[in-house]
Amino acid sequence: MTEAQARTLLLQLLPSRISDRNGWADDILSAFTHLRIPYTAEYFCAANSIIEQESTWQGDPTVPGLPDIAWKKIGEKAWEKHVPLIAVKTALLKTSPDGRSYKERIDTLRTEREMNSIFEDLSADAARLGLPLSMSNPIHTGGPMQVSVAFAEAHARTTPYPYPLKSTIRDAVFTRRGGVYFGVAILLQYPMQYSDMLYRFADYNAGRYASRNAAFQSALARVSGKKVALDGDLLAYVNGTASKTPSDVEQALFAIEGKLGMGRDAIRRDLLTEKTIGFGQTQLYRKVFALAEANGRTMPRAVLPNIELVSPKITRKLTTAWFAKRVEGRYQTCMARGG
Known part of the structure; x- marks a missing residue:
């Protein structure tokens, strides 16, 4: 078109x-x-x-309660450096680049864009303000x-x-x-063919390929008899980097390495591709599903990740499955408008 x-x-x-x-x-x-x-x-x-x-x-x-969230973040940074919060608040009475005091800008925050701008200014202005602590930006999404x-x-x-x-x-x-x-x-903009858009919505919340990986975890739990979290992460991560400490997935795989006919190095090699489309073509992926389906049972190739959502903006218990299903409802309404 x-x-x-x-x-x-x-x-x-x-x-x-x-x-x-x-x-x-x-x-x-x-x-x-x-x-x-x-x-x-x-x-x-x-x-x-x-x-x-x-x-x-x-x-x-707009985000309700954003000034409280901002002051909490500032308070946490002050506490980490053993700086009295009153001293920080006094420093923030000074004029910021937009002509208002930092305190006034924080007290009247309405949106994440405004909060991002404040912390970007604070980060650049910390020396002039006399703040003996890093004011790095705590806003990660927007x-x-x-x-x-x-x-x-x-x-x-x-x-x-x-x-x-x-x-x-x-x-x-x-x-x-x-x-x-x-x-x-x-x-x-990533190559993944799910049977239902629902799983792409879950991936949006939990990370690309999370629904495919959660299905792999489900199949692994069946084969190994071990408890495996269906969270879409096959390795343990520290600050976004794969840890050398074995995850629950690795431990379950090590328990059946004889059935798999794969050594631990080969298992780890394939797991390191978990954030790519290529994991679905690995020897490890194929063998786990083959074992899980050996008795004729068909295992799903996509499962909603079981993740509880944590954020200063969230005030009740929510999960990735809740998010995906809410978006799916909106999706169906949208599709109906197209006739």
Whole structure:
């Protein structure tokens, strides 16, 4: 379909009563075009549903209680360095780059974009303020699709950001256009064919390939008889790096290495590909499923990861499965608009 036809379809799929429908359509269609994502109702509705779930169609979503969250983060940094919070608050009475005091800006916070801007200024201004502590930015996700800043920065290193960059990739995440671009990238720009879009929504929350990996964990638990967490992480990680300490998955695999006909080094080699499409073609993946299905039972190739969501913004018990199912409901509503 042409770009003009895609825009017509997208406008049909967008909710009728959102603010600036044409602006949203421009940014979504632009993201699809630059990322070379196919123009389909399914993919448009997938992106629309994440936006609706994460920000209710607000380009810079408001977060209730954000001043309290910011002061808590500042208090934690002060406590780590044994600096009295009163001393920090006194320093923050000084004028910030926008003309207001830091304290005033923190006390009137409404959005993550504002909070990100404050901590970026604090990080650059710590010496002048006389703060003997690091004021590194604690904001890790942002924008209308709540994209990981780390993902956006990594993506931009391999795929040039297609829009004029006023400052940094971090700041771009907090704009509507940048947030949508990187959100569409993490949701749709990776090769995975699930039987249901539900699992792509779970991956968006838990990490790419998490639903496939949770299915592998389920099959492994059946073969080994061991308790294995269905969280989509096959290795143990420390600060995003695979640890040498064996995970519960590795321990369960070591217990059946004779059945697998694979040594521990070979098992580890295949597990190190867990964040890629290639893991599904490894010897380890095929052998675990073959053993799990030896009695004729068919095991699923995708399972919703069992992860409890933790964030200062979350005030009740929520899980990845809850998130995926909520987005799935919005997705079905969107698809119905397409007739």
